[in-house]
Amino acid sequence: MKREPSPVVRSLRAASLAITVVAIVAFSTMAYSVYMDVNGVVGALGSGRSPTNFSVRTVINGSSETEYFNATIPNRGLYPLVVGLSCLPSTGSVNVTCSKASVVIPPGGEQTMHFTMVFQNLSFTSVNTISVKGNVSLSLVPFASVSMIAPFFAAPEQGGGA
Secondary structure, three states, X not given: OOOOOOHHHHHHHHHHHHHHHHHXXXXXXXXXXXXXXXXXXXXXXXXXXXXXXXXXXXXXXXOEEEEEEEEEEEOOOOXXXXXXXXXXXXXXXXXXXXXXXXXXXXXXXXXXXXXXXXXXOOOOOOEEEEEEEEEEEEEEOOOEEEEEEEEEEEEEEEOOOO
């Protein structure tokens, strides 16, 4: 005759089954969300259009230049997406300062990120050396986050254009 498992064993089996199902659902929805966000960006780039609505405005004042960047970023995934942008200290003959920008984009929505870079000590008669790296961060809340340092500008510029 077969013995009936104890209530404790049955409870542990039920709990492990529930945890397994929740983990599979969470992983599947996270993977789908990443796929939809990446597919939206890659699809837009492949079609030759920008994945974001992007605009730049330049203001020159004496030996400084201010660049205002606005980018509308969509989120086609199932979880909130956090996008951040900031600058590391600049090197070179031109001093560059940046605003820190971060937006939280709800699922199925879009947000506009406003980012400003100020170039100081520009010379409009000689070569300017500009070297700026930025920190770009992406987070799929509450699962994953990635942060990378990328060059924004790293070149000599003739006549002050940035």
